[in-house]
Amino acid sequence: MILDSKIPSGPLENKWDKHIMDGKLVNPANKRKYEIIVVGTGLAGASAASTLAELGYSVKAFTFHDSPRRAHSIAAQGGINAAKNYQNDGDSVYRLFYDTVKGGDFRSREANVYRLAQVSANIIDQCVALGVPFAREYGGLLANRSFGGAQVSRTFYARGQTGQQLLLGAYSGLSRQIGLGNIELCANHEMLDLVVIDGHAKGIITRNVITGSIDKHSAHAVVLATGGYSNVFYLSTSAMNSNVTAAWRAHRKGAAFANPCYTQIHPTCIPVSGDYQSKLTLMSESLRNDGRIWAPKNPGDNRPADLIPENERDYYLERKYPSFGNLAPRDISSRSAKEVCDEGRGVGETGLGVYLDFKDAIDRLGEDVIRERYGNLFDIYHEITGESAYQQPMRIYPAVHYTMGGVWVDYNLMSTIPGCFVIGEANFSDHGANRLGASALMQGLADGYFVLPYTIPHYLAEVPREPAPPVDHPEFTKAEEEVVSRTKALLENNGKQSVNSFHKRLGKIMWDKCGMARNKSGLDEAISEIQALRQEFEEDVRVLGAGDNLNQSLEMAGRVADFFELGELMCRDALAREESCGGHFREEHQYEDGEALRDDENFGHVSAWEWKGKDQPQECHKEELEYERVKMVTRSYK
Amino acid sequence: MKVTLRVWRQKDGNSEGKFEEYAAENLNSNMSFLEMLDVVNEDLIEEGEEPIAFAHDCREGICGTCSCMINGKPHGPENGVTTCQTYMRSFKDGDVILVEPFRAKAFPVQKDLITDRSAFDSIMQSGGYITARAGSCQDANALPVSKEIADLAMDAAACIGCGACVAACKNSSAMLFVSAKAGQLNLLPQGQPEKDSRVVKMVAAMDEAGFGNCTNQYECSAACPKLISEEFISKMNRDYLSASVKGLFSAKAR
Amino acid sequence: MKILHVLFKSSIGKKITMAVTGFILFGFVIGHLTGNLQIFAHPDKINAYAHFLEALGPGLWLIRLFLLATLVIHVWLAAQLTLENKAARPEGYQNQITMRATMASRYMRVSGVIVFVFIIYHLLHFTVRITHGLEAYPNTVLIDGTPVRDVHSMIILGFQNPLISIFYILAVMLLSWHLRHGLVSMFQSIGWQTRTWSNALNKIVIVVCVLYFLGNALIVAAVMNGHVRIQNPQVAGYACRTDCEICGLHNAATIVETDDVSIDNQS
Ligand SMILES: Cc1cc2nc3c(=O)[nH]c(=O)nc-3n(C[C@H](O)[C@H](O)[C@H](O)COP(=O)(O)OP(=O)(O)OC[C@H]3O[C@@H](n4cnc5c(N)ncnc54)[C@H](O)[C@@H]3O)c2cc1C
Ligand code: HEM
């Protein structure tokens, strides 16, 4: 397998323009004849599908959800970055680029990130034009706020529901194209395999989750926009149905999977309350703008927060990172919280939590201002915990939130399978080892609105101009049969344990051994435990009901099966990466003071893993990361 | 704590359904309602019975997937929350809880508690958008929007498309949903060029989908997990009336 | 035609039509009540008024036709809305609670239908005049000598039967209740209700409805307790008075004064 990143030559600032000019175009009259499948209708998928349809391609959009509007992009709260410099505080394309590269701990591709920063401004224009009700100032202009890891205010937001509003904007554009007949929407269709013919992606196999029917769809190109895989941890801030299956099936068909071990643990989530917990809820990081994080100085101090005097509190982020303080990047904040709890200074019943305190902000700004800024977040907190954050500090704890890793793609966002493009959180591209807040929404929309529509013609113009292959092609039949037999095997397994119980156990292994901090022996153990668990799953899982109608256990079973393989690969990747960087912290590799110790010389690369067959370890390929512009420095937020 | 559930079970859209009773035991009051159903389902699987199918995804009150009629109220006893954000502390030990699917002709039951709400998508496809081609837009700050309007539009835009308004309405009317979307876009300056055609098309699509007619009872607003105000219905009525009148009298291009 | 489609076929259009017809009907009943309140004045007042209306001839028929059409449309659309709304939920709930909907709003069809039945009876009673015997529909002459129907007495005679009176009171009560929802609803349906004044609107409507009910009920009650009495001597069975300038029939003031004595004075 050769990893050709196809980064254009020339100075950083001109690469994208040059690339656009160098690429071939598809004749407008011919666009209709090209069929493109877009799997996933989140921010990335919806924006891509609608833009491609606007350009004239025949698009088929797939989602396993009942409506495109349910994609998990809807849950993003905090905001979206863009280098607009509307605040006149010194922001620029270069600064956004630099912050993102630095935030990613110098493990992302320079050219991709620069392009992302370049198109970021257009995203805001586009979204506003679509009617996204971003927050405004009294004068009618757009408001901004600052967000973790940045010292300028470049984050646009819509109350605490930015992702929802952006998704609904993209969904409205998608809906328009569906109404016009330019896009065929296949909701309730879960992609269960990718069809590759002569080395090119030519279609997918889906299961209609309502009727159970297995269908074949062919096209000239397949775009995967299927989101992240945080749910491998069982408990995460992802939606219950988020999964890796689409990306994983592409991986098994030849798409390299890059940096799987880079997972982001978000510092401000509502702590787990019990064993029955099914899902973790994020409290937007924007809370850190006004909230102060602290824990008791003394281990075991379980007095109520208001009885702990000021001098017995440890505002540890402010103490350790005076210049960024409570706004230190996510990986750093999360790890600090874990350290505090490991020292026995955690708060709440489980001892797994720290305080996020608004008392000072309320004293300074008044409750109304705080309500205006964070009212809905405080409401969510109240709904879930029954506590009021106006009266007592919130309890927070880190939780898995985002996966920087994903399907490897080149500068054109094409995977190692020609014709298979991957966008949004599903690819590995722009965030390196750690994603900065408010940049995933930016990336998803950048990919969908402004990158893929330019790069996909490069590929289409190269393939022979002939109709998409018929769905009775032997490769389709083969893939369909595999899907059918996989489904059948699950249903006929007649084991004893529920899918959920396996998922929970897998999640625990992952969280304990491949979570916030990792070490060799733990990862080794994890790999064998996962293998054993997978074995047990295959022998003993119980999936009731039938395949020919709505069967949620069956859907979950397929997804969990893929999570086992992914989990194992994540551990392998974490094991191989003998350094600490961003979301990947190897306990063996840290400075005296506990800060992450990067090893640029040996690990300044992307690890892209190639599928070698079931029960066979994947092979690692390296894409060296070359920094032409920025100097790799130790990331310091002190 | 423990409760008794009376749950609607229905194999699929073509089958008859009926209520079944299940005991849910060893519950914790901090559990969400859906986590309670998870527990019941694990027990059912253990006993070899098919688990209760219920719609859910984000479990944080934003995706609009969850949709149970709990004790006669969409999304359960609390106001302004979704089913997934309903916690067992809202119930008493020993309660009998009746769980039904949302019911409307336009929302046919697909299985147990899951209904097909794609009619909402059809309405959106008919006109729930502002036409803005990628790449064709002016600078975002070139068009100031007063804070009042932006905030009001955001109030409307908070709709999560759950369908509780339809479920609660005695007439199964979708007015609150449609008016929230149409209202958001019609309020904003960006939405003005398509304002009239939008409301006319969306209302036509709504009617076509088989929803009932609004008789201004405001149950929808009371059941809405985002507490969308019935004022948007009033606004949509106004917009619709003015669009129709204008359509009658305005000069038309060839 | 498109506008007809909008007004009679689209859901919002139907509501607007309901509102407009409802408003016209409301206008009528308010006007009608004002007219009827003249019963508290000299009988000539209301009798002359009725005569004036009758004298409109084709004009009256136009108005009647218009009102009839309005009512028919209102009822027709109400029926259509009801049927559609029933059809929109073929399989009902085992349990559905009510959160905000007022009783008035939930029983619009009931109140409407009873009012409708009332209207039919009422027309037969006072307009077609066949519910009672001929003696319940007397004639008289105005002060200027014009022969007219004695509507004043007709009303009083009409309310002699307590059952009928109670039916009337019940009907106007239901109508007021109908209007209590209808009048607010009307503003919502045409889009004139906003958060800013919906509270005020609600209160105004309640006051209007209560006043409307009291106005009507007052008429019936006043007749029932004898406060408003027949002043047509022929109907009441008095003798002709000699001091009458035209035919001696007609002098309310005297009749009232001599009320009790007059019976003795019969000739
Ligand atoms: C709670 C939360 C808060 C966040 N807050 C922020 C924030 O403030 N700022 C920020 O920038 N980012 C934030 N993020 C991250 C960001 O929201 C996501 O990374 C981003 O929205 C992902 O978009 P996407 O389009 O790639 O995927 P998604 O929105 O997850 O969409 C995936 C789509 O793929 C479909 N799909 C998946 N698998 C299949 C299959 N097999 N077959 C068919 N369809 C399939 C799904 O149906 C769905 O339509 C947040 C994330 C979470 C979870
Ligand atoms: C058979 C007789 C009648 C029936 C079945 C009937 C039924 C209805 C119904 C169902 C509504 C709709 C309520 C809503 O959607 O909110 C309504 C509204 C209304 N009705 Fe009637 N009605 C009848 C007679 C009358 C009469 C006689 C009057 C007036 C004197 C009247 C005045 C109104 C008004 C003002 C409205 C408000 C319109 C609106 O909702 O926008 N109705 N009626």
Ligand code: HEM
């Ligand atoms: C106490 C209450 C009422 C009294 C005393 C009363 C009295 C009368 C009288 C006397 C007439 C006949 C007028 C004439 O002969 O020219 C009449 C006609 C009529 N009334 Fe009433 N009415 C009452 C309430 C109502 C109500 C509540 C309604 C409607 C809902 C109503 C609707 C009508 C109509 C439609 C006519 C026929 C008008 C015409 O076309 O001639 N009335 N009423």
Ligand code: SF4
């Ligand atoms: S208006 Fe409210 S109840 Fe209706 S779909 Fe939207 S959020 Fe749900």
Ligand code: F3S
């Ligand atoms: S409850 Fe129904 S009647 Fe109208 S105001 Fe709401 S849609």
Ligand code: FES
């Ligand atoms: S599951 Fe998403 S709103 Fe309830």
